[in-house]
Amino acid sequence: xxxxxxxxxxxxxxxxxxxxxxxxxxxxxxxxxxxxxxxxxxxxxxxxxxxxxxxxxxxxxxxxxxxxxxxxxxxxxxxxxxxxxxxxxxxxxxxxxxxxxxxxxxxxxxxxxxxxxxxxxxxxxxxxxxxxxxxxxxxxxxxxxxxxxxx
Amino acid sequence: xxxxxxxxxxxxxxxxxxxxxxxxxxxxxxxxxxxxxxxxxxxxxxxxxxxxxxxxxxxxxxxxxxxxxxxxxxxxxxxxxxxxxxxxxxxxxxxxxxxxxxxxxxxx
Numbered sequence: 001x002x003x004x005x006x007x008x009x010x011x012x013x014x015x016x017x018x019x020x021x022x023x024x025x026x027x028x029x030x031x032x033x034x035x036x037x038x039x040x041x042x043x044x045x046x047x048x049x050x051x052x053x054x055x056x057x058x059x060x061x062x063x064x065x066x067x068x069x070x071x072x073x074x075x076x077x078x079x080x081x082x083x084x085x086x087x088x089x090x091x092x093x094x095x096x097x098x099x100x101x102x103x104x105x106x107x108x109x110x111x112x113x114x115x116x117x118x119x120x121x122x123x124x125x126x127x128x129x130x131x132x133x134x135x136x137x138x139x140x141x142x143x144x145x146x147x148x149x150x151x
Numbered sequence: 152x153x154x155x156x157x158x159x160x161x162x163x164x165x166x167x168x169x170x171x172x173x174x175x176x177x178x179x180x181x182x183x184x185x186x187x188x189x190x191x192x193x194x195x196x197x198x199x200x201x202x203x204x205x206x207x208x209x210x211x212x213x214x215x216x217x218x219x220x221x222x223x224x225x226x227x228x229x230x231x232x233x234x235x236x237x238x239x240x241x242x243x244x245x246x247x248x249x250x251x252x253x254x255x256x257x258x259x
Contacts, residue, residue, distance in 0.1 A: 065221055065222070066221040066222075067221075070227075077231075090219055093219050094185050095217065095218065095219065097217035097219065098217055098219040098220065099214055099215060099216050099217060099219075099220055100214065100215040101212070101213070101214050101228070102212070102213040102214065102215075103212060104209075104210055104211055104212065105231075106206055106209060106210070106211040106212075106230060106231055107211055107212055107228065107229055107230060107231065108170035108171075108229045108230055108231030109170055109229040111228070111229055112212070112214070112226065112227060112228040112229075113225075113226070113227035113228075114214075114220060114221075114224065114225055114226050114227070115220070115221040115224070115225050116219050116220055116221060117183070117218075117219050117220070117221055118219075
């Protein structure tokens with residue numbers, strides 16, 4: 001049987017996917033623990049509640065090099081009802097930190113958009129810290145077709 | 152590498168108290184420190200690690216950036232405009248260089 005270029009590429013890609021999913025189970029678990037640790041550091045040991053914060057990511061990212069991510073938090077952005085910071089984490093990346101946004105009263109709204117790199121299919125987590133000390137989080141899974149952290 | 156070039160989009164004018172959206176983009180490779188070159192050596196990390204936006208000297212928005220942010224980092228955020236003035240945008244590179252730009256806004 002003679003394989004053309006397309007078939008060869010398809011086979012290699014398939015083999016690569018198998019190899020990656022088969023072997024790299026442990027690092028993923030480790031990253032999740034690290035992510036939990038990061039969240040605890042950020043919140044000062046508080047378990048985040050759900051609600052108030054909305055994280056928007058694509059369900060499927062074809063290119064892990066630039067994945068749009070939006071986050072917005074319900075808040076009046078004045079007085080005590082103020083969002084101080086929002087941290088974004090990707091638990092399957094070599095390092096889970098993505099970015100931390102810091103808002104002020106002048107922000108008007110607690111919302112921001114950026115583009116991030118994702119190494120593989122994983123959960124993206126956003127954690128918001130309010131001025132009154134409460135903490136909220138939201139999680140979205142993003143399926144990544146081509147990873148974006150380099151070789 | 153070519154010098155990082157910041158680009159910012161701010162509306163020319165707004166009504167007092169309006170919440171406007173600001174979009175920023177800066178050309179930068181954002182070398183993550185995870186990649187290896189052909190010889191298998193790790194390419195050292197070089198990213199923009201901090202972004203700040205000030206309005207007439209008061210901080211509006213700040214962002215700590217980690218290597219997981221894409222090349223040519225794009226940031227979109229909001230600001231409440233109470234008076235006419237100037238937005239100042241600052242990006243800080245790992246190597247200590249600072250890229251700055253500013254935009255004026257009028258209040259109708």
